[in-house]
Amino acid sequence: xxxxxxxxxxxxxxxxxxxxxxxxxxxxxxxxxxxxxxxxxxxxxxxxxxxxxxxxxxxxxxxxxxxxxxxxxxxxxxxxxxxxxxxxxxxxxxxxxxxxxxxxxxxxxxxxxxxxxxxxxxxxxxxxxxxxxxxxxxxxxxxxxxxxxxxxxxxxxxxxxxxxxxxxxxxxxxxxxxxxxxxxxxxxxxxxxxxxxxxxxxxxxxxxxxxxxxxxxxxxxxxxxxxxxxxxxxxxxxxxxxxxxxxxxxxxxxxxxxxxxxxxxxxxxxxxxxxxxxxxxxxxxxxxxxxxxxxxxxxxxxxxxxxxxxxxxxxxxxxxxxxxxxxxxxxxxxxxxxxxxxxxxxx
Amino acid sequence: xxxxxxxxxxxxxxxxxxxxxxxxxxxxxxxxxxxxxxxxxxxxxxxxxxxxxxxxxxxxxxxxxxxxxxxxxxxxxxxxxxxxxxxxxxxxxxxxxxxxxxxxxxxxxxxxxxxxxxxxxxxxxxxxxxxxxxxxxxxxxxxxxxxxxxxxxxxxxxxxxxxxxxxxxxxxxxxxxxxxxxxxxxxxxxxxxxxxxxxxxxxxxxxxxxxxxxxxxxxxxxxxxxxxxxxxxxxxxxxxxxxxxxxxxxxxxxxxxxxxxxxxxxxxxxxxxxxxxxxxxxxxxxxx
Numbered sequence: 001x002x003x004x005x006x007x008x009x010x011x012x013x014x015x016x017x018x019x020x021x022x023x024x025x026x027x028x029x030x031x032x033x034x035x036x037x038x039x040x041x042x043x044x045x046x047x048x049x050x051x052x053x054x055x056x057x058x059x060x061x062x063x064x065x066x067x068x069x070x071x072x073x074x075x076x077x078x079x080x081x082x083x084x085x086x087x088x089x090x091x092x093x094x095x096x097x098x099x100x101x102x103x104x105x106x107x108x109x110x111x112x113x114x115x116x117x118x119x120x121x122x123x124x125x126x127x128x129x130x131x132x133x134x135x136x137x138x139x140x141x142x143x144x145x146x147x148x149x150x151x152x153x154x155x156x157x158x159x160x161x162x163x164x165x166x167x168x169x170x171x172x173x174x175x176x177x178x179x180x181x182x183x184x185x186x187x188x189x190x191x192x193x194x195x196x197x198x199x200x201x202x203x204x205x206x207x208x209x210x211x212x213x214x215x216x217x218x219x220x221x222x223x224x225x226x227x228x229x230x231x232x233x234x235x236x237x238x239x240x241x242x243x244x245x246x247x248x249x250x251x252x253x254x255x256x257x258x259x260x261x262x263x264x265x266x267x268x269x270x271x272x273x274x275x276x277x278x279x280x281x282x283x284x285x286x287x288x289x290x291x292x293x294x295x296x297x298x299x300x301x302x303x304x305x306x307x308x309x310x311x312x313x314x315x316x317x318x319x320x321x322x323x324x325x326x327x328x329x330x331x332x333x334x335x336x337x338x339x340x341x342x343x344x345x346x347x
Numbered sequence: 348x349x350x351x352x353x354x355x356x357x358x359x360x361x362x363x364x365x366x367x368x369x370x371x372x373x374x375x376x377x378x379x380x381x382x383x384x385x386x387x388x389x390x391x392x393x394x395x396x397x398x399x400x401x402x403x404x405x406x407x408x409x410x411x412x413x414x415x416x417x418x419x420x421x422x423x424x425x426x427x428x429x430x431x432x433x434x435x436x437x438x439x440x441x442x443x444x445x446x447x448x449x450x451x452x453x454x455x456x457x458x459x460x461x462x463x464x465x466x467x468x469x470x471x472x473x474x475x476x477x478x479x480x481x482x483x484x485x486x487x488x489x490x491x492x493x494x495x496x497x498x499x500x501x502x503x504x505x506x507x508x509x510x511x512x513x514x515x516x517x518x519x520x521x522x523x524x525x526x527x528x529x530x531x532x533x534x535x536x537x538x539x540x541x542x543x544x545x546x547x548x549x550x551x552x553x554x555x556x557x558x559x560x561x562x563x564x565x566x567x568x569x570x571x572x573x574x575x576x577x578x579x580x581x582x583x584x585x586x587x588x589x590x591x592x593x594x595x596x597x598x599x600x601x602x603x604x605x606x607x608x609x610x611x612x613x614x615x616x617x618x619x620x621x622x623x624x625x626x627x628x629x630x631x632x633x634x635x
Contacts, residue, residue: 070439118621125382125438129575130620133613136568140610254564257384257446264443293462297454303447307440308433 021270021315022190028275029055029186032179036172045171047286049242052175052182055278057235058262059189062274063228065263066193066200067207067221069123072256073131074232076138077108079251081233084108086155086246087148097161097168097177101184104237105230112229113222120221123207135253142248154247161241178238185231190271192227196220265306267313276314349479354601355594360486362593363493367548368566369573369585370500371541377517377580378537380438381431384445386545386570387563388452393419393546394553394562395456398467408470412492412550419546420539427538435534449563456560469554489551496547497586503540504582513537517580572616578626587627 018026035048057074064071081104088094088103119130142149149155160169161177168177193200199220202210211217240246258281266277284302288295310317368390375383393415400411426448434440469485504510512533515523524530553562573592577584592612599608619626 070442122620122624125376125579126575126620126624128382128442129571129579130617132568132571133575133617133620137610137613137617140606140613143606144610253568261443261446264439268439293457294454296450297458300447300450300454303450304430304444307443307447308430311434311437311440 017194018190019194019270021272022194025270025272025275026183026186026190029179029183032182033176036176036179040172042171045175047283049175049178049238050286051279051282052178053235053238053242054258054262054282055275056182056185056238057232058259058266058274058278059185059271060228060232060235061259061263062268062271063189063193063224063231065268066197066204067224068204069221070128070260071131071225071228072128072253072260073134073229074235074259075251075253075255076131076135077112077229077232078236078239079138079142079246079248080108080111080229080236081105082236082240082246082251083142083149083155084233085237086158086240089158089161090155093159095159095162097163097180100161100237101181101234104233106233108233108236109226109230112226116222116225120218120225132253132256135256139248139251139253142251149246149248152248154245154249156245156247158240158244158246160244174242177241181234181238185234186271186275188227189231192224193271196223200224261303265303265310265313267315267317267319269312270315270319273313273315280314350601353480353482354597356480356482357486358594358597359590360490360593361597362590363490363497364548364552365569365573365589365593366497366586367493367544368570369577369589370497370582371544372570373574373577373580373582373585374500374504374513374537375541376574377582378513379427379431379435379441379534381435381441381445382438383541384442384567385426385449385452386541387565387567388449389419389423389542389545390549390566391553391558391560391563392422392452392456393549394467394558395460395465395549396546397550397553398460398465398558401470402465402467412547415550416543416547419549420543423542424535424539426542427535431538432531432534449567453560453563460560462560464557464559467554467558483555485555489555492551493548496544500540500544501582509533509536572612574626575616575620576626578628581626581628584626584628 029052032048032052035044039045057078060074060077061071084107085100085104088100094100094103115134119127119134122130143151145151160167160173162168163177168174199210199215202213202215203217203220207217236251239250243250262277262281263274264277265281266275266279267273281299281302285295285299288298306314312320368386371389372383372386375381375386396418397408397411397415400406400414401408406414430444430448431441434444469488471484471488473484475482475484475487502510504514512523512528513536515526516528516530516533520530556562569592573588574585575588576591577586577588595612595615596608599611603611
């Protein structure tokens, strides 16, 4: 009897690196590169910028959701990434976009390692609360550490970033920078979450059981927390680059609610959901802004309605409908994929 | 020394206010398993209802406080019964729904009362003096009212059949349901009790502190701090933690100044969460 465990899956059933949803999300992000070259409308440029920054930030929530952890820490890591870029460009005159992007990713990712060692022992509602508290602490530190962060004034007057010596200073170029950062973030997130999807799925389903079966859950949680922090840092870079200012109010603790909302409303089970959620809700915010003071209320109402009506998020509901139209049985839970026999998530 | 004692009195006064907020928050989590992001909204709306009844309609202040409590309890009951109950099994959905409801409440306040802080003075002025110790009568009255409300909640939770039912559901929901506890009635009741407390606290406290559409954000943060410190779901833990938070905040504000008090508190809570995740008197961790 052959008891050998195969080292890898046979080629015909080996899961592909990217899922269908990943490809669609990446294609949409790629398409946004066209906008800076085809539009000079400030409204279009600004709106695309905001959507991409929101979607990039929401990726931090999406990554932690792979482990069944809801993180409110996104604004904290955005702040670390954003302030790192502002300090490097203002104090050290480092304006190369590649250097700044690397710094914006690495600094929050490195900060997340010791933080993760402390807080990743927690789960469930305690993880929710500790990440909320962490965001409050970072916000207070931004105000208190005036000599470094500029306190309540923030860091104003950032120089424009450069690529191969060329300044990216006007609106289309700022959007181009954001597109690049968003594309890198989506690639990193897709590769990372797909590469370790079986491990993440095991931890999400039952982390205690996964650990007892020999999976080093802490290692995957620490990696996920670190990558989520890095991606959030890139969103912070895009935000301060758009505003040319790093200010504490840009990283308010309650803004984490928005990033969570984008992920859940779009559909937390796929990366496409994050992008669709950001696209719909940022556009809705802009549309509701026409209603002036009513805007946040309409946004809140939309959150309630979508949560109650479309429990798997927009992408989950649409996927379910497509499954039914194709005559196939939908996933077990609306919007969430079932693990197949070979560990491949059905799409 | 007198300044130290006066600060301690302020800290105790703050502690009673935080107790009322934290009790409601922890009751909702303990019984329903819901982290209520709308809790700060009920506090603010309670303040505005009291302001409307007292300043606009000219009703006596105690009646205004009672109206705030009852109206927020009614709103909480309706919200739980018709919205939250439908997603109660999905904890992330409950987070989303309560977040959404907070936005709706904050906007409703903004639409009705405007962005400006209204003039809502406490009806009693003056200061009690003993040597060099000063303590405003307003704080004294609020302290007494809050203590009375805390005693009422303890009596309700520990001495009545409704309270026993709520505690039974908090301990083991399936067993409590099998034994005949009516979740359909007790869930909305527990939620209404909590939101009524939040509304009452808003009515009592906002004339002393501040009344504005977005003060609920900081209230939510301090409610979080208190229940984390005390242990989610623990009524006694929340009460102890509220006084600790109140005293630290008062002393840190006087002796450290600025936002260092809040920073000290948040850092303390972060350490406690890391060292003892279940808080001072908390129980087993629920999943989000």
